[in-house]
Every structure is written in structure tokens, then in C-alpha cells.
Amino acid sequence: MKAVRSMVLVSSDAESIALGANEVFSAFQQKIQDYGLSDEISISFISDIGHNSAAPLVIIYPEAVIYGPVKPDDVLDIVEEHLDKGHIVERKLVPAHELSEHLAWLSSRKGTLPAENRIVLKNVGLIDPENIEDYIALDGYQALGTVLGKTPAETIGIIKDSGLRGRGGAGFPTGLKWSFVAKTHIDKKYVVCNADESEPGTFKDRLVLEGDPHAIIEAMAIAAYAVGADEGYVYIRGEYGLAIERMKVAIKQAREYGLLGKNIFSSKFSFDLHVHAGAGAYICGEETALIESIEGKRGEPRSRPPYPTTFGLWGKPTLVNNVETLANIPAIIRNGADWYRSIGTPSSPGTKVYTILGNVNVTGLIEVPMGITLREVITIYAKGMKGGTFKMAQTGGSSGSIIPANLQDTPMDFDSFKTASVSLGSGALLICNQEICVVDLAKVLLNFFRFESCGKCNPCRIGCQKSFEILSNIAEGIGTLQDLEDLQMMADQLYELSNCGLGQTAGSPLKDILTYFHAEVESHIRLKVCPADTCPMSGKTIYQVGQEVKITREQGA
């Protein structure tokens, strides 16, 4: 499928079909052809449309305009006015009160394109990261200077009011976390930036660290002032050599300018930063494992409680924030909490950085308001699917969810995704077409977890290995129906019994493929057929250069 300029979606729930959705669909096909627009406009059915009393609905992207109820006779007007001439047909729009949930939200955007809005990545790709002056010229360190004229409590108040939620994946309110650390009455506290960005498919933090390191330094200083810390660590994963180098340069420059060190801005506040390079362990993205690693130990997660906010680095209260979370801080201080709340959705204000990967025409990274839908991302920013149609997306690296096609119109914010029982994760969108086999994908994900499990707790160490073996068997064509039950059990037990987030989320690909792609998994077992024709049992020769190699078991994943 090549990139199209518009996309027409016709609702296809039972009610819409009863009210003539099929006829509307064929009318659109006909008229689009009549106007010679077939190459520019795609048309498809959409399920899971949400509650409405105006079926059948027609949604047109990229404007995200919702028409309804649409009769075949209305189609000519919509094609001529909207698709050909570009005017929205106001009289056919669905009245807002007839929509609820995410459809209502979609319609409330009033046909505006969810444009990129760069807060976190404001300076990335524009300034010279190794020159502090470039950062200062773009209002850098202004927020720190301002904050030092306020009380720590006022500062935390601004962050609380902004509604900023942690971007590491869990979505915990940032202001609340700060207040936990601020409340402790211990003279030594630490601020740690979690830059151990190891979720496969996620590289947003790398862009910030490489492209705008001073934003992190400024944010950490603000956080330190707010919680009462005087020392901080930036824990950057060892694989990010360039990011480590540039962060060190930036810290050196900030010290020279007096923006780190003693009595910053002639105040009583002193703060200094260290860079700690990781040594290659995914688990260190978990905050207690990260703390253990800074202390020079194996990166094994601690038992919680106590949480790091009261008992963290060397037993002292420690604030751990993710890079993307911190990168929002200076902008919030400069522009105020109300400004921040005006972006995104009410429960998840602000923007989210997504990395777009997989079978799409344009890969890369975007920063858009919270609440954009997957379909919008694929159509507008990724310029459509490459080779085939959308089958599923995997969000948030390995610990995200597998999102099937029928959820691609769910707004991507913390709460809507929670309601749909999927996870936003860390913001990677691995988009797959129908050539990707779900069993194969789950196998790759579990292979990752079985290597990255730290081995401390049994459910995770054994569960990941065992699940991988079962999936391999299914892929080989020697799976049994019992395997399906076992996989479900593994998924549940991983979630319930594991000590930390790694094990708890490792089962989610299993749960997701069994929920959304049960038929495809079952066909591997019952029919010994891989519908996507990738699994080893299909015996397909996949490698043609030089000598032909068949995938055999030894070559593994």
C-alpha cells in the first residue's frame, strides 16, 4: 500500500450494517472512482467504533472528521465537497452530544490535524549539543533561575498542577513522586535520571541526551532544589557511547558557567552531577536495579517497599525520573501549569514522544499531544503501510502490548489504554503487516526476556525460558492444545508472582496473542500451518544469498 492523502472509514458494527453501512461503503468506492481519486484515497471498514446514536458513521482522516448518520445519497456530497475540494460538509457532521468516549474526544478536536508539538524535543536537531550557549540562547537555564526565587513547595505545586505523569511507562504523577522525597527529613538525598533506555524500539531518550543534554541538567537541578537533594546521577546505558560523551561535555560546561556546583545563582542551593555508564543490562531500567548498579552491584531489583523515595541510593531518599519526564520540566516552569494542561487529554496532559518502526513508509520519531490514535500515526506520520495492510502494533518496546487492528482507533493516553487493557509502555510503535507471524513475534519478545531476566526470582527466570520453549515448539509444528493453556497460565503467573516490572510484563505478549490472535496460534497447532508463512514448520527457504540455508532449530531465533 502506498501513501494516501486521505482515508475514509465506514463503521461496521452490527447496528451500522443494519442501517446500511455496506451500501454506504460501495457508494464511496463508486464515487471515489468516478472522481478519479482511487490512488489518493483509501477506504476501509472500521470496527470498535464506540458508542454513538448516529450509525452508520464515516470518519475521514487526516482531519478526523466524523459524519453521521450517512446515507448512500449523502456520499456524493462528501466526496465532492470534502475529498475533492477539501471543504468539511458541516451539515452532515455528527452532533457532539451523540458521541461518547473516545469518539466524542475525536470529534471535540474539531477537525484539527494532531500536529507535532515539540516540548521534549524542542531543541533536538536544531542546536549544537556541545555548546551551552546554543541552549542559553533558547531560554536555557531560565527555568532554574526562576525556580530558585520560589520555595521548593511552590515548585512542586507547579509540577503537580501541570498534571505531568512519568513517561517511563507506568504513568505515575511526577509532582506526587517529588513530594514523597521532599517530605522525608534526612539531610542527604539524591536525584537520579533514568537514562537506561533499553526498551527495544525506544530511542527517544537517546535523542534528548545526544541532542539537548543541558535540558536534563537543568531539569535535574530544578528537581533537586524541589526535593532538597544536592547530588545527582545520570545513569546512561553503556551502549549509548555518544550520549555519555555529550552529557559529560555538557556537565563540564554547566560547571564552568556556575550552573552546577556551589551556590547556584548566588542562592544557598548547591548541586552537582555524575554520569554513570551502564554495562549492558536491560533490568537496570527498573529503578531499584538501577540504584543497585550505581552502588557497584549486580543490577537486581530490590524488594519494595521501602520505595526509593524513602530508601534509595545508599539508603537515602532518592528521586528517580525518566529522561522524557525531566525534559518536560523546564518548559512547564517557563510556561506554567495551565499552558501544559492545554495540551493533550485531561487525564494525560502534555505530549508523548513515539518512535515509529516496522513495516511503514517513514520510520523515525514524533512528538504529538497525548491522545492521538494509532491509525492517525500510521496514516499521517508514517505515510502509510509498506507492503501490505496493518495487522498489529507492538507498543512500548518488549514490555508493551500487542495492539490488534480493531484497537487502532483508541486514543493513545494512559487511561484510555488502561480501559482497553493494553499498555502504552515507553512509546515505541512497532508496526507490523500481515507478513509478520504472531507466534514468531512473541518468540522474539520472549527470547529477549529470557536473556534479560536477572534471575533473582523464579517465576520470571523459569517462566520466560519455559514460555520461549513452548512458543518454539508451536513454531516448529509440534505444539499441542495443552500448550495454549500452559501459555495462558505462564502469562498469569508471570504477572502475579514476579518481583519486578520485567517479569510482570514479560507475559503480556503471551496474553495478547492468545486474546487477539487465538485463531492464528491455534492454526499452528491444529493445522500445522503458519498463516504468515514464516515459522520453521512451513519449511520456507528465507535466505537466498550464496548458499541456501533452511531455518533449523539450532539457529534459533
Add this chain to the structure above:
Amino acid sequence: MSVEVKNGLDIKKTIRELIKQHGTERAELIPIMQKINAAFGYISSEAIEELAILMNLPTNQIFTVATFYRMLSTEPRGKHVIQFCESAPCHVAGGRQVWLALQEALGIKSGQTSQDNKWTLLTTSCLGACGIGPVLVIDQDIYGNVQPQQVKNILSRYE
């Protein structure tokens, strides 16, 4: 007992120098081991024992850390270390074909070192360059958008 020497560096002398720079705080253990690994390619048992004495830690504490982290090795590695990303994004972008081409070109499998000690082939988790997958890293050089037919050409750039 022979003293381990690489690139003209004496392991014991190097460790003593590093301890002088970093001190003997436990928090410095990983940074020190990273430097040893970079200089010698791996952390030998001799290095572990020397560290244990100088940092006043049990050898098992040092060994357990050395084996935990992927970027630290307790086995000698070849002259060039190839890391191939086997995470999902590179997989979806066609990584498996490149992986097979790599193994064929080198004649070794994951985790092995070639007989002439030139290559060590490792798989790694995500390297954060997913937009240009499949990705492989040779020593410090990152290669993106790798096609199976390019593998031989890329390898030929290394002596």
C-alpha cells in the same frame, strides 16, 4: 606465573593505575571493570583477583558483577567484536536474514570466537538505532539498514 600483557599493558599495573584514579569505593567497581574490559577485551581471573585484593572485596563479589553485565566479558574475545541486534524492531525489519548471512560469512555461531581470533559474534538487545534496522555493531562502528548481501562487504573493511 606469567603476567598478562596486552597492547604493551601489564594487567596488574593497569589495575593499580585505575584504583589510583577511581579510589576503592564499591561504586567505582563497574567503571573500573569497564576500563579493564576496554583495554584487555575481557576481565581475566587474574584481573578479578587483583581487584579483590586492592578493593578489599571477596573475589566472588567481583565475579558475580562481571558475569551479570552483558558488556563485561570474562572470556577472551576476538580482535573485532560483532554485536547483532536481535530485538523485535530489527527482526520485523528483516533481521533474521542478515543474522543468517553473518553466521554463514563468519563460519561461527552466536557467542563463538573464530579460530583465527579475528571475530567474536554476539547478539545484543536493542541498540537504540531502530529506525534504521537491521542494525549491527562492529567494535564501535554502527551499521544500519543492513541487507544480507552487504554483510561480506562490511566485514571486508576490517583487517
Add this chain to the structure above:
Amino acid sequence: MPTIKSLDDLTRIREEVLKKQELITTSGKTEIIVGMGTVGRATGTQEILTAILSYIEEHNLGNVIVRQTGDMGLDSFEPVIQVILPGKERVTYGKLNPEIVKSILSNHVIGGKIIEEFKVER
């Protein structure tokens, strides 16, 4: 080395930097900004940078400033450079190789004509 002791100091330095940057644009200098993040480097911006610098040297272009920046998130277009002609909008070019870069330098930087074919809309 200027040490910043107050918000006034910060504002003063900021203004100095802005003045310096403005001087660059008003003095008729062209800026070429090369994306030198990890992905940029992995796709060959080092070669692009070398090509730009040697072209500048060969043609004695005294009024061109070459700077670096991080990755912009345009992964599938890497290697990426940006060209800012004095007083003009920033133009982003992608999917480059040393040959294309030479043609950008001769047509756009010297000739002032944007090469639409390699322009990246963002």
C-alpha cells in the same frame, strides 16, 4: 569564562549569544547543520561532513558555517542536513550521499535554488 551569578547574568549572556548569532545571519553567512547523532553517524554523516568541508575548501566558500546537531528523528531519511541561507527558511535534506551533497552545495548554497527532490517535509 563567564560565571552566571544571577538571572540578569543569564539574560546578558543570552543576549550576547543572540547578537552573535544574528551577526552570522546579517553578515550573509550560510549555515549548514549536519545531523551527527548515533543514527546520523551510522548512516554516514561523517562522509557527508567530509564532502561538505572539502567542497568548501575547493571552492573557497568563505561565508559558510558548518555546525553539528543531534538526530532529529527522521530515521528513514538519514543522513540528514539542514541548510539556512541568510534570511531564508531552514531547508532539510535527506537520504544523502556525497554526490548529492555536492549538488546541494552548488545549486542551493551557491546558486540559491532548492533541490526539491531531496527535500524532507516535516
